[in-house]
Amino acid sequence: MPSGIALAIWTVGMCAGVCFVTCSVLRASFLKYFFLNLYVIFAFSADLLRQFVLRYYGLQSPEYIYAYYYTDCLLTIALFVAVISLASRIFAELNLARYVRFVAVLLLLGTAGFTYAVVAQSTERLATKFAVELSQNLYFVGLVLTYLLWGAVLKLRETRTRLVQMVLSLGLYFSAYAGSYALLNLAPNYEVVQYLAPILGCFLPISWALTIMRYSEDSRLTPARLVAVPR
Amino acid sequence: MSRKLGALALALGILVGAMELKTLVTAHGKTAVILANGVSPVPKLPPSSSN
Numbered sequence A: 001m002p003s004g005i006a007l008a009i010w011t012v013g014m015c016a017g018v019c020f021v022t023c024s025v026l027r028a029s030f031l032k033y034f035f036l037n038l039y040v041i042f043a044f045s046a047d048l049l050r051q052f053v054l055r056y057y058g059l060q061s062p063e064y065i066y067a068y069y070y071t072d073c074l075l076t077i078a079l080f081v082a083v084i085s086l087a088s089r090i091f092a093e094l095n096l097a098r099y100v101r102f103v104a105v106l107l108l109l110g111t112a113g114f115t116y117a118v119v120a121q122s123t124e125r126l127a128t129k130f131a132v133e134l135s136q137n138l139y140f141v142g143l144v145l146t147y148l149l150w151g152a153v154l155k156l157r158e159t160r161t162r163l164v165q166m167v168l169s170l171g172l173y174f175s176a177y178a179g180s181y182a183l184l185n186l187a188p189n190y191e192v193v194q195y196l197a198p199i200l201g202c203f204l205p206i207s208w209a210l211t212i213m214r215y216s217e218d219s220r221l222t223p224a225r226l227v228a229v230p231r
Numbered sequence B: 001m002s003r004k005l006g007a008l009a010l011a012l013g014i015l016v017g018a019m020e021l022k023t024l025v026t027a028h029g030k031t032a033v034i035l036a037n038g039v040s041p042v043p044k045l046p047p048s049s050s051n
Helices: A004-026 A035-055 A061-094 A097-119 A126-155 A160-186 A194-215 B004-028
Strands: none
Touching: A004 A035, A004 A194, A004 B004, A035 A061, A035 B004, A061 A097, A061 A160, A061 A194, A097 A126, A126 A160, A126 B004, A160 A194, A160 B004
């Protein structure tokens, strides 16, 4: 069984997810940010399933390992769709939403094809290795997409506060995970480093919930606050 | 048509960039993969031998 700290982080993360969905419903934003809500609902369901499997089989059991990595693959796809939904909203005013969806489908198929091509070379169990690799590859595609999206937000002088903050949260989230991975490699023996990834898992629903609670759909940022562009 | 080709080029560029970044980040990694989902404890990687 995981330690008390891990269980506490797990509980906080699940409560944060419930908090975000509740705030979205209360602020009548559930459908506006449907794919973000869907990701958080999937994450909550995956955590419930993982907790159930962990309770019955244990942390290092094959059942928990497979439940963890297969649900993780589904969650990464859901997160990718959430990033694309934000991109669609940002580019909607330029009538480019259709092309954003086209790029998204190409990216998803391309990543799946690339992953299959890599995994097919290996003699390991194909389905499991494919799930883990696809999850990791999509994570990096999501990371690059989020940074491109942030660039677009700055370039287009996007002023919708909620959109800007949600994209920024995603950028921080992906970057912090990469940072925690680096720390895990630099100092694998420190116990506190093991808790970094689960703590970061709480960050996204909390930041989205705060954004939904603090700002309305009509809230706008002044472009000058986004970036000072020299003329 | 040119917009569709542009979209195709963009998708390929993102994919290549992402895979380059992955290679850079994970090339010297000794620990498990990067996973960006959820708050549950991360188990070890699935067994690598076929079963």
